[in-house]
Amino acid sequence: MSEPPVLELRGLRKRYAVGTPGEVEVLHGIDLRLGRHEFAALIGPSGSGKSTLLNLIGLLDTPCAGELCLLGEPTRALDDGRRTSLRGRSIGFVFQFHHLLPAFTALENVLLPAMARGRRPTMVQRQEALALLEAVGLGPLADRKPYELSGGQQQRVAIVRALAGRPDLVLADEPTGNLDTQAADAVFALLRRLHQERGFALLVVTHDPRLAGRCDRIVELVDGRIRSDASR
Amino acid sequence: MLWFEWTLATRLLREGRAQSLLIVTGIAVGVAVIVFLTALIGGLQAQIIERTLGTQSHIRIRAPDEVARPLRAGTGQHLLSRVDQRAQRLRSVDQWQSLVAALAGFAEVTAVSPLASGPALARRGSASRSVALMGIEPAQYTRIVPVPRHLVAGRWQVAGNDIAIGAQLAAELGAVVGDRIRLDAGTGRADVFTITGIFELGTRELDARFVYLALRPAQALLDLPGGVSSIDLRVRDYLQAEAVARRIAARLGVTAESWMTINRNILDALAAQTLSSNLIRVFVALAAAFGIASVLAVSVVQRGREIGILRAVGTQRAQVLRIFLLQGAIVGLIGAALGSLIGGALLLGWDALGLARSGRGAFELQVTPALFLAAAALATVVGMLAAVVPARRAARLDPVEALRNV
Numbered sequence: 001m002s003e004p005p006v007l008e009l010r011g012l013r014k015r016y017a018v019g020t021p022g023e024v025e026v027l028h029g030i031d032l033r034l035g036r037h038e039f040a041a042l043i044g045p046s047g048s049g050k051s052t053l054l055n056l057i058g059l060l061d062t063p064c065a066g067e068l069c070l071l072g073e074p075t076r077a078l079d080d081g082r083r084t085s086l087r088g089r090s091i092g093f094v095f096q097f098h099h100l101l102p103a104f105t106a107l108e109n110v111l112l113p114a115m116a117r118g119r120r121p122t123m124v125q126r127q128e129a130l131a132l133l134e135a136v137g138l139g140p141l142a143d144r145k146p147y148e149l150s151g152g153q154q155q156r157v158a159i160v161r162a163l164a165g166r167p168d169l170v171l172a173d174e175p176t177g178n179l180d181t182q183a184a185d186a187v188f189a190l191l192r193r194l195h196q197e198r199g200f201a202l203l204v205v206t207h208d209p210r211l212a213g214r215c216d217r218i219v220e221l222v223d224g225r226i227r228s229d230a231s232r
Numbered sequence: 233m234l235w236f237e238w239t240l241a242t243r244l245l246r247e248g249r250a251q252s253l254l255i256v257t258g259i260a261v262g263v264a265v266i267v268f269l270t271a272l273i274g275g276l277q278a279q280i281i282e283r284t285l286g287t288q289s290h291i292r293i294r295a296p297d298e299v300a301r302p303l304r305a306g307t308g309q310h311l312l313s314r315v316d317q318r319a320q321r322l323r324s325v326d327q328w329q330s331l332v333a334a335l336a337g338f339a340e341v342t343a344v345s346p347l348a349s350g351p352a353l354a355r356r357g358s359a360s361r362s363v364a365l366m367g368i369e370p371a372q373y374t375r376i377v378p379v380p381r382h383l384v385a386g387r388w389q390v391a392g393n394d395i396a397i398g399a400q401l402a403a404e405l406g407a408v409v410g411d412r413i414r415l416d417a418g419t420g421r422a423d424v425f426t427i428t429g430i431f432e433l434g435t436r437e438l439d440a441r442f443v444y445l446a447l448r449p450a451q452a453l454l455d456l457p458g459g460v461s462s463i464d465l466r467v468r469d470y471l472q473a474e475a476v477a478r479r480i481a482a483r484l485g486v487t488a489e490s491w492m493t494i495n496r497n498i499l500d501a502l503a504a505q506t507l508s509s510n511l512i513r514v515f516v517a518l519a520a521a522f523g524i525a526s527v528l529a530v531s532v533v534q535r536g537r538e539i540g541i542l543r544a545v546g547t548q549r550a551q552v553l554r555i556f557l558l559q560g561a562i563v564g565l566i567g568a569a570l571g572s573l574i575g576g577a578l579l580l581g582w583d584a585l586g587l588a589r590s591g592r593g594a595f596e597l598q599v600t601p602a603l604f605l606a607a608a609a610l611a612t613v614v615g616m617l618a619a620v621v622p623a624r625r626a627a628r629l630d631p632v633e634a635l636r637n638v
């Protein structure tokens with residue numbers, strides 16, 4: 001039997017404000033498969049439902065209809081505790097705004113997913129986190145707090161945090177949206193390099209056609225439907 | 233086990249220093265008030281009880297009142313519906329010597345002292361005062377009321393015709409140690425006694441009326457040959473006096489009254505005071521709890537995004553809940569430690585103030601490690617309870633909502 005895809009969506013729907021006069025359906029039945037080690041871009045106009053889709057995939061939100069399988073495991077019926085631990089184990093997030101904890105150093109922020117499992121990070125985990133920080137050029141800044149880092153540096157810490165737990169799937173919602181072109185290029189190149197080294201699957205939302213063009217696959221979302229899906 | 237929660241709680245508290253300080257201060261003030269109040273009121277009550285018990289026995293065995301029994305007809309109907317209370321005349325406790333032996337056999341009883349007491353007139357020169365004769369066996373009686381400790385003149389020698397009288401009485405009679413006074417109990421027998429000691433028990437009524445003399449001359453004056461009017465007892469635990477008195481009454485068939493019955497009004501007043509101080513404690517704790525809850529609630533709102541990050545990286549709701557509960561408990565504990573220090577300092581100051589005013593502590597404050605431990609436990613629990621509502625809100629926070637880009 002072949003390995004299941006990292007991600008498989010079947011008829012996924014999402015409505016907001018259900019049961020109120022303002023009820024809207026944002027995603028109208030999404031079908032999508034993402035194989036292991038894929039490097040895919042999710043593009044589309046603002047308000048087309050990209051963040052909503054990413055939040056559903058990341059198990060931060062629940063769909064109203066359809067099924068969402070992570071690593072072959074259906075997730076609709078899982079309770080919040082299971083979804084949370086599945087998220088912690090298998091998914092890494094990178095948000096547009098770096099979203100680091102201000103009370104923790106860069107290294108501690110990277111170790112946060114490991115810490116959330118309730119145990120003090122092991123020596124191996126610490127060394128691996130440090131090595132990753134070094135790999136992205138932040139080795140000397142590992143003990144700095146987020147406010148002591150530049151925007152690009154913070155985003156690199158966030159990327160390292162998303163990868164440190166060796167997730168199967170990395171979800172990045174406009175990771176370079178808040179950076180200047182140069183920093184954005186650097187962050188994107190970094191994602192590309194780490195993807196090559198570590199082989200996770202990546203789904204990255206971006207507005208930048210230049211960056212989308214550097215992905216292996218481009219999924220276009222318009223008005224809550226997949227308009228096009230092209231691999232290069 | 234709670235390593236993660238503990239790490240997060242302490243970090244968040246340290247990061248939000250101003251807020252943490254605000255809560256800790258609030259708790260510290262509350263705990264200080266409670267510690268100070270408890271020690272003060274405990275001391276005050278202990279002093280009142282000590283004053284009361286310093287001059288009286290824990291239990292008094294008396295000859296039963298003479299009860300006028302209504303005549304009954306053979307059918308059991310009352311012939312007389314009105315019963316006149318007879319004037320009480322001094323009567324002896326039946327077979328008191330064997331009763332003393334029996335009372336000494338009770339494990340809880342630590343001292344037994346027979347007493348022949350009654351009213352008399354004391355005369356010196358042209359001055360006369362009505363007094364209370366207290367005929368005692370000094371060795372026994374002083375184990376119940378330590379009169380020798382309260383002597384202000386002379387020495388403690390109560391035997392034969394040597395007596396000790398209260399300071400107020402001595403002043404009113406113009407008598408000093410070595411003077412002789414005449415005691416007359418109105419039974420046709422009167423005698424002259426020598427004052428060997430003057431005491432001040434601290435209760436005006438007693439210092440103006442008490443005359444301690446040996447049992448035998450008292451029996452003679454009061455026309456109680458070989459008898460005693462009551463037997464005084466001391467028990468191991470004065471708070472158990474009522475229970476012991478009941479057991480003695482039931483077992484020996486005598487009238488036994490505890491100090492708690494005799495001083496019912498004092499005990500009622502103390503109970504009322506305890507109630508009001510408990511109310512104050514409850515309200516202080518409530519005020520502190522609402523303070524903690526509101527500051528933590530604000531902190532949950534401010535930290536929405538951080539909570540969202542935590543949830544996104546795999547932190548369970550229960551962990552988020554515990555992180556905020558722990559914050560409540562930690563500020564509670566720190567506040568309690570600080571409050572105990574402040575309360576302790578207040579108590580020391582109070583003590584020094586009393587010392588300066590009267591030469592001795594205003595009164596013995598009841599400061600025990602248990603008090604501080606209880607305050608710490610209370611503050612921790614209150615802190616945790618106060619954190620319940622904000623913590624639940626934090627745990628239920630929708631991570632999508634919290635992480636929505638701004």
Ligand SMILES: Nc1ncnc2c1ncn2[C@@H]1O[C@H](COP(=O)(O)OP(=O)(O)O)[C@@H](O)[C@H]1O
Nearest residue numbers: 016017026044045046047048049050051052053
């Ligand atoms: N909590 C919500 N309640 C109601 N409408 C929402 C909510 N979140 C998002 N939407 C709507 O859903 C649509 C898609 O939003 P989003 O997924 O953020 O789009 P994108 O990320 O592609 O810009 C938008 O029209 C937005 O207004």
Ligand SMILES: [Mg+2]
Nearest residue numbers: 050051052173
């Ligand atoms: Mg978006």
